[in-house]
Amino acid sequence: MSTHTFKPDMPPPSSSIGVVAWMRANMFSNWLNSLLTLFAFYLIYLVVPPLLQWAVIDANWVGTSQADCTKEGACWVFIQQRFGQFMYGYYPVDMRWRVDLTVWLAVIGVAPLFISRFPRKAVYGLSFLVLYPIIAWCLLHGGVFGLTQVATSQWGGLMLTLVIATVGIAGALPLGIILALGRRSNMPAIRVVCVTFIEFWRGVPLITVLFMSSVMLPLFLPEGMNFDKLLRALIGVILFQSAYVAEVVRGGLQAIPKGQYEAAAAMGLGYWRSMGLVILPQALKLVIPGIVNTFIALFKDTSLVIIIGLFDLLNSVKQAAADPKWLGMATEGYVFAALVFWIFCFGMSRYSMHLERKLDTGHKR
Amino acid sequence: MQNSIGAPKQRLSLSDPKVRAWLFQIITIVAVVSMGWYLFDNTQTNLQHRGITSGFDFLERSAGFGIAQTLIDYTESDSYARVFVIGLLNTLLVTFIGVILATILGFIVGVSRLSKNWIIAKLATVYVEVFRNIPPLLQILFWYFAVFLTMPGPRNSHNFGDTFFVSSRGLNMPAALTADGFWPFVASIGVAIVAIVLMNRWATQRFEATGVPFHKFWVGLALFLLIPALCALIFGTPLHWELPKLQGFNFVGGWVLIPELLALTLALTVYTAAFIAEIVRSGIKSVSHGQTEAAHSLGLRNGPTLRKVIIPQALRVIIPPLTSQYLNLAKNSSLAAGIGYPEMVSLFAGTVLNQTGQAIEVIAITMSVYLAISISISLLMNWYNKRIALIER
Numbered sequence: 001m002s003t004h005t006f007k008p009d010m011p012p013p014s015s016s017i018g019v020v021a022w023m024r025a026n027m028f029s030n031w032l033n034s035l036l037t038l039f040a041f042y043l044i045y046l047v048v049p050p051l052l053q054w055a056v057i058d059a060n061w062v063g064t065s066q067a068d069c070t071k072e073g074a075c076w077v078f079i080q081q082r083f084g085q086f087m088y089g090y091y092p093v094d095m096r097w098r099v100d101l102t103v104w105l106a107v108i109g110v111a112p113l114f115i116s117r118f119p120r121k122a123v124y125g126l127s128f129l130v131l132y133p134i135i136a137w138c139l140l141h142g143g144v145f146g147l148t149q150v151a152t153s154q155w156g157g158l159m160l161t162l163v164i165a166t167v168g169i170a171g172a173l174p175l176g177i178i179l180a181l182g183r184r185s186n187m188p189a190i191r192v193v194c195v196t197f198i199e200f201w202r203g204v205p206l207i208t209v210l211f212m213s214s215v216m217l218p219l220f221l222p223e224g225m226n227f228d229k230l231l232r233a234l235i236g237v238i239l240f241q242s243a244y245v246a247e248v249v250r251g252g253l254q255a256i257p258k259g260q261y262e263a264a265a266a267m268g269l270g271y272w273r274s275m276g277l278v279i280l281p282q283a284l285k286l287v288i289p290g291i292v293n294t295f296i297a298l299f300k301d302t303s304l305v306i307i308i309g310l311f312d313l314l315n316s317v318k319q320a321a322a323d324p325k326w327l328g329m330a331t332e333g334y335v336f337a338a339l340v341f342w343i344f345c346f347g348m349s350r351y352s353m354h355l356e357r358k359l360d361t362g363h364k365r
Numbered sequence: 366m367q368n369s370i371g372a373p374k375q376r377l378s379l380s381d382p383k384v385r386a387w388l389f390q391i392i393t394i395v396a397v398v399s400m401g402w403y404l405f406d407n408t409q410t411n412l413q414h415r416g417i418t419s420g421f422d423f424l425e426r427s428a429g430f431g432i433a434q435t436l437i438d439y440t441e442s443d444s445y446a447r448v449f450v451i452g453l454l455n456t457l458l459v460t461f462i463g464v465i466l467a468t469i470l471g472f473i474v475g476v477s478r479l480s481k482n483w484i485i486a487k488l489a490t491v492y493v494e495v496f497r498n499i500p501p502l503l504q505i506l507f508w509y510f511a512v513f514l515t516m517p518g519p520r521n522s523h524n525f526g527d528t529f530f531v532s533s534r535g536l537n538m539p540a541a542l543t544a545d546g547f548w549p550f551v552a553s554i555g556v557a558i559v560a561i562v563l564m565n566r567w568a569t570q571r572f573e574a575t576g577v578p579f580h581k582f583w584v585g586l587a588l589f590l591l592i593p594a595l596c597a598l599i600f601g602t603p604l605h606w607e608l609p610k611l612q613g614f615n616f617v618g619g620w621v622l623i624p625e626l627l628a629l630t631l632a633l634t635v636y637t638a639a640f641i642a643e644i645v646r647s648g649i650k651s652v653s654h655g656q657t658e659a660a661h662s663l664g665l666r667n668g669p670t671l672r673k674v675i676i677p678q679a680l681r682v683i684i685p686p687l688t689s690q691y692l693n694l695a696k697n698s699s700l701a702a703g704i705g706y707p708e709m710v711s712l713f714a715g716t717v718l719n720q721t722g723q724a725i726e727v728i729a730i731t732m733s734v735y736l737a738i739s740i741s742i743s744l745l746m747n748w749y750n751k752r753i754a755l756i757e758r
Contacts, residue, residue: 026481026482026483026484027482027483027484029481029482033481033482036480036482036485037482037484037485040482040484040485040488041484043488044488186386187386187389187390188390189390189391189393189394190389190390190393193393193394193397199740200736202739203735203736203739203740204696204732204735204736204739205696205697205699205710205735206696207699207700207702207710207714208699208710208714208728208731208732208735211710211714211718211728211731212728212732215718215724215728216724216725216728218411219407219408219411219412219724219725220404220407220408221407222407222410223407223410223411223414296498300498300499300500300501301500303500303502303503304502304700306502306703307702307703314500314502314503314506318506318510321510328515330510330511330514330515331507331511331515334503334506334507334510334511335507335511337503338499338503338504338507341498341499341500341503342495342498342499345498345499346494346498349498
């Protein structure tokens, strides 16, 4: 008895597999799509080759002055020579290790929080939050433990950008949470105060807030009491940002089902304990991605301190580009600054998306 | 004692939540009021010591400085109040142009991100990810210092068909001057609109009564084109164009958009469009595919499905965040202070404040303008949200 053996399958037709088929399906499925694809290629052709030519192929990479930039393309020598200024501003050169150390401490200190198995994360995180600002202030500002004092007017560059952004969010978070709770309070007076505060700061542009904090704050304070420029800017940024944080946190509070509030009340918990033990832990977890997004917005907004004459990354670049020794370097400078800002913001937005997926435990309705 | 047995006498006690609520509120009000009084008092003494007289009299005084771009007539002897109006108008101009361009660009990019064409979708993604992650102020400075100021001068300007010239002085373009046929032309457009509305009403009535459809769109388009065209034939052209001409070192005639305005609108458009694109994308994606299938199974073709089913539902999701982006654009226009485009903040809170020293008044006026804009937009938004909110049963 003979057994029937099947012949092996024929390979699929060459037009339905491989690159050709993929291109046909995704780029040339009909005449409109083909036209669009050609248009896209034309756009790429217009932008990418000249950009590569300018930024890489024809660029000048080595040298010490503008005279070394002989080729047609970008003069990255400018960035190389002014890198210190872009990173640290006018921070004294021999003391820049203190800034580096502060950054490394932050990186090392935060790292355990990203390890999911790390024990007692909350305790560790809280103590880090309390201790780190003190250490950072001692290191950056000096004047204690034999460290030479560096006035805040000498701070600048990326370091200043990071200082404003982190202090801004750290100050705005607690204030924002309190405002959000106040906005959802049953007491009309407290609600009115919080709503007015939030809507006021959300209604005005940050620039006018910075103007206000630099021009009007000295008038508000008793005579003889004077803040330095950075602190005034920070106060403005914190007040401004807290309103945005409050709105994000309010979103989280509203997303918690009413049953949770009622359950907490049924357990006999008072207002503060039911908020602190039941509602806020859930609400804050929900809004972490939102808070990261406000932080990204704040990080971009720090560039506005240029208006009141602080030398953050953008202003350092602007200053350096106005230097007569490096005329015509505006493009290189701004491209560099844009790249730095982009890396930070893009990285954070990716992280926020990752968190959103990780923390999504089904509260969405 | 008149008290009945079931109702014990009310006593003030901290364990009563109502009493505590009152106490908290009184403390808050007292704290806020005393804080305000403290700041007010400090300000009073500080102003006295510095010899600054407060009040809004300064608005009457003559400004005495020139402004690069004004939408209304202005001379250096005009008052600060007029400077304020010019600043406000320039802010509104940038916002208006920016909103229109950003909406168009944003919708194109947002729809492209959902395109089935792989390369178009990828290009749109790259656009969004690049431009929304760079601070708007940096983009403004880039366009201004690195692009427009490094352009060649008027003599070697980029020439687009002898009508548009782009140089370091900005964009020179033909000016539209009103001719004899202008007012009849405007009137004819009005007539056309009325005719279209009437036609639309008649067609709808006929459709509902008899079920016979009517080519509303094509007839409307024909009305809109033919009536004004006929009018232009009878009364002569409505506008004539004045071309800019190079004379000596600069252009004469025509309109000019200064580079500050160009840099600001370009940067704000590109930045805001990236956000609008994301809003449009999520709005369209929020309409589930079942809606399309349901519409198809009812016999609707692709066009009506899009117009009558998908877009109305997507707009409900798109419009609220879209308005807040418009608001952001209006607020971001204040970044013009970085390049000296004469709008509210750089003109009024910058130059006028420096000249007069009336910090409190100037900042208060500036802030209240922005507050007024944002409060009116959010009121409008709340009204709209109520109108379109899903009526759930």
